[in-house]
Amino acid sequence: MIVHKFTAVSILAAGFLVVSAAQITKTAPATYVLRAKYQKGQVIKFMTVSGIDSKSNALAGTTLKIPITLRVLDVKKGVATVRLTMSAVVLDGQVVQPEQSATFPLDNRNRGESGSQSIGAHLPIKPIKVGGTWKSVMPVNIGGTTAALEGVYRFAGVQTVNGHLVGVITYSLSGPATGTGTLMMLASDGTMYSNETRLAVTGGGGNRALTRIHSTMTRN
16 A cells, blocks of 8 residues: 555654664764663653655655654663554544554664664764764665665764754665655753654555655654
8 A cells, every 4th residue: 555655664764763862972072972871761752744745645745743652661781672652644534554663672772682673773883983974774664565774874973953962963875765864862861852854765566656755853
């Protein structure tokens, strides 16, 4: 179903990729250690707003608002157990995608079991300099099929945005979907401040139409 297919892509790209909480620690001039830091009982709520541009997608020209909630159920020896819930998507009174929820562990580099799950970019092992890059492969579900997006991430440094000190990471994506984005994390506690992603997805099978998705994700 095309509607479900591209809605899932937009959620995964704007949500799973960047709902990361990373502690930003300066270790040397222009050099930082990025690590995930979760606290038991922590609840963080986001709103994802996605616009779709396509000649074949039934949702073309619409704007979807998707609430996302991250709950930290437990933290033991630096490994957090989290539940990520994406609320149902309703359009014109009809549910086009039901609520989705998943529970999984994450270590301090945002890696799940066997590195297969993530709610953020896998963070670099070593301290990274401003301008430094790293790669991460993220599993996604596109139209009911598991695929992978390869991300190339660049740490742009620490900036003040709207009065908030934030760490800035820019990224590009390749695979079944391609795109670019910018995410910002509060330097004070590492939780996400904002994210913006632009994706391009080509339909499979006989449908080769291009769908463009523009998603922004902000903390409530």
